[in-house]
């Protein structure tokens with residue numbers, strides 16, 4: 001009997017079977033195929049900084065390898081890194097999260113999955129403001145819980161309001177997932193906007209909050225990042241603050257993320273979970289991670305300024321294209337562009353742009369809006385100019 005023959009009899013788990021096939025992967029695969037044919041594809045698909053990791057961070061990882069840091073570390077991360085993160089939480093957000101309540105994982109994605117895993121029972125509801133980062137609902141599906149999507153649009157700058165939140169809460173609501181600065185919209189909550197959410201959450205003490213702050217360092221026009229956990233001690237007592245190295249320090253491939261838990265019991269449960277699943281994040285990556293947290297902010301700021309300059313350029317170009325309406329991003333490195341006036345839905349538009357003018361963009365549909373596409377400006381000014389020119393010419397001919 002063939003291996004394929006055997007496989008046919010094996011049913012995969014219903015959680016995995018329920019996952020959505022990745023539209024983004026399909027677009028990326030098509031872009032690769034075109035490139036392999038020698039076609040010059042301009043990609044606005046990147047979900048990562050196009051910069052290299054700053055040298056002192058790499059040097060620290062190399063030194064760790066050279067001195068034999070090649071063994072298991074504590075499952076929750078080294079004490080050096082957790083202490084550095086604890087100090088960072090204090091310095092940047094005024095949060096007091098002791099090192100014992102910090103769990104370092106293999107990327108913020110992993111941290112979020114752990115946090116959800118530790119909180120959710122099958123059938124629980126997770127409140128997810130849309131547009132959302134596409135992995136949130138899929139993680140919820142894997143855990144056999146329900147995503148309660150709360151749609152937002154340009155009228156509230158893609159932000160959840162107190163009113164929308166209040167209307168969406170039911171006795172089954174267990175977790176609220178917040179993400180500021182946001183992927184895919186680039187929206188950044190102000191302190192006042194978060195305070196309005198705090199007021200509603202205080203009326204609903206059964207809700208835990210997972211605050212995904214991975215784009216914290218990429219914030220424009222002198223805005224300030226606030227963690228919802230910093231605004232009220234009672235809210236802090238039920239908030240998991242997630243952050244990571246990927247976006248701030250151009251370290252996506254290192255797989256380092258972390259979560260600060262509000263109490264020891266909660267952290268201990270997640271520590272057990274991680275110790276029985278993935279165990280520690282890579283030992284020498286963690287050594288680089290300490291240097292990033294302790295010395296990386298100057299470089300992070302420099303990269304942020306470059307992203308802001310690109311944002312200005314790109315938004316100007318997109319604004320000049322009839323039928324496209326960009327939301328002006330306040331942080332991160334994505335421009336979420338409203339395509340309603342083109343008469344096309346997001347997957348069709350992304351497919352057509354790639355096939356006809358070889359520009360790769362990411363459809364909004366898996367992010368919770370089929371009327372938008374996400375265009376990343378984590379690429380050169382030359383590519384941004386070229387992409388905008390091709391898109392503009394293509395739309396003129398339609």
Ligand SMILES: Cc1ncc(COP(=O)(O)O)c(C=O)c1O
Nearest residue numbers: 107108109133183214244246257
């Ligand atoms: C909103 C958001 N959260 C979390 C992550 C996970 O980042 P990582 O797992 O690389 O730390 C990403 C990555 O794209 C993201 O956009």
